[in-house]
């Protein structure tokens with residue numbers, strides 16, 4: 001039996017789980033949120049007991065110290081929890097890492113070299129690896145967000161800029177949230193409704209055309225054919241593509257030069273686009289729950305922010321229908337995609353021409369299972385689904401594959 005500790009550091013949170021990847025049995029699950037902000041918080045569930053606390057979390061080192069103290073509190077000190085391996089989410093693997101990788105000093109150095117390509121994420125991932133290796137003398141495995149997209153077709157990964165400069169600076173579209181896109185698309189592909197549809201049409205699984213919308217704080221879309229990525233919305237960095245909590249997604253690159261000529265520094269523009277834009281920049285709220293409450297109360301800026309968010313999503317679904325030659329399954333996942341039914345109906349409304357529909361009762365019902373939320377008008381109709389992502393389980397499974405159990 002293996003017991004894996006998974007550390008999933010996002011741009012402002014640390015999610016963690018202690019689990020057995022073979023049985024899927026989760027012993028401890030927790031999240032430290034709003035790291036580096038004025039007021040942080042932690043929520044942990046272990047053996048049916050929930051701990052919820054407001055705590056100051058100045059940085060990732062402190063987030064990990066909190067994790068250590070909470071493990072002790074529930075009677076499983078880290079050193080005695082029977083941990084056989086640690087799986088670390090690492091956001092940027094560049095062109096160096098395309099597989100889950102056993103961590104050693106060289107791997108740490110290579111992840112550090114990639115910091116300029118993911119300044120919001122890789123430093124946090126590295127802190128997790130460094131602190132983890134100090135405390136736990138077991139194999140540590142890095143699982144990269146970029147790995148699933150390593151073999152994107154060249155036509156999707158290539159930016160139309162000078163080839164020599166692109167090669168020299170490793171400028172290409174890498175794609176992120178790959179662990180989630182891979183996991184969610186494989187769960188959707190295995191769903192009975194999808195299997196039934198393929199069988200009714202006499203098709204093999206390698207012809208299945210999926211669009212996955214991972215809508216969390218960071219957000220990305222992918223076009224997947226037969227389990228292989230054909231395109232994705234994030235690029236060199238996790239800034240491109242959809243409108244996100246604090247990131248702009250697609251903009252005219254000319255905006256950057258315009259702002260810099262107007263007196264902003266490169267650093268200022270970077271902060272603007274990564275941390276002060278997206279839903280936050282448009283409405284003052286990055287959190288979808290707060291934003292929707294604001295919009296419902298009649299706030300014009302919040303309403304426009306939601307419309308811009310939905311407009312961008314519909315554009316990407318349409319674009320990926322073109323990339324794939326049609327859509328068999330459109331899947332929503334992550335915090336917003338799993339929970340915000342008005343966002344799902346808002347996206348699908350206006351995509352009727354692709355045959356996509358929403359069944360209001362199914363869409364508004366709650367469940368932790370993968371499910372169909374489109375109108376069941378015949379086995380051959382395209383499906384709209386909600387599939388809860390589980391990056392931690394996927395990372396734990398890959399960690400065990402690398403360490404051999």
Ligand SMILES: Nc1ncnc2c1ncn2[C@@H]1O[C@H](COP(=O)(O)OP(=O)(O)O)[C@@H](O)[C@H]1O
Nearest residue numbers: 010216217218286287288289334335336339340
């Ligand atoms: N019940 C809900 N309704 C609407 N939005 C929700 C709900 N629960 C969570 N969210 C949104 O999900 C987002 C966070 O998603 P998550 O996948 O946890 O993000 P990340 O992993 O990028 O930190 C936030 O915008 C939050 O408001």
Ligand SMILES: CC(=O)OP(=O)(O)O
Nearest residue numbers: 010011176217218238
């Ligand atoms: C890559 C990325 O955007 O990650 P997150 O959504 O965790 O910020």
Ligand SMILES: [Mg+2]
Nearest residue numbers: 010216217334
């Ligand atoms: Mg996430």
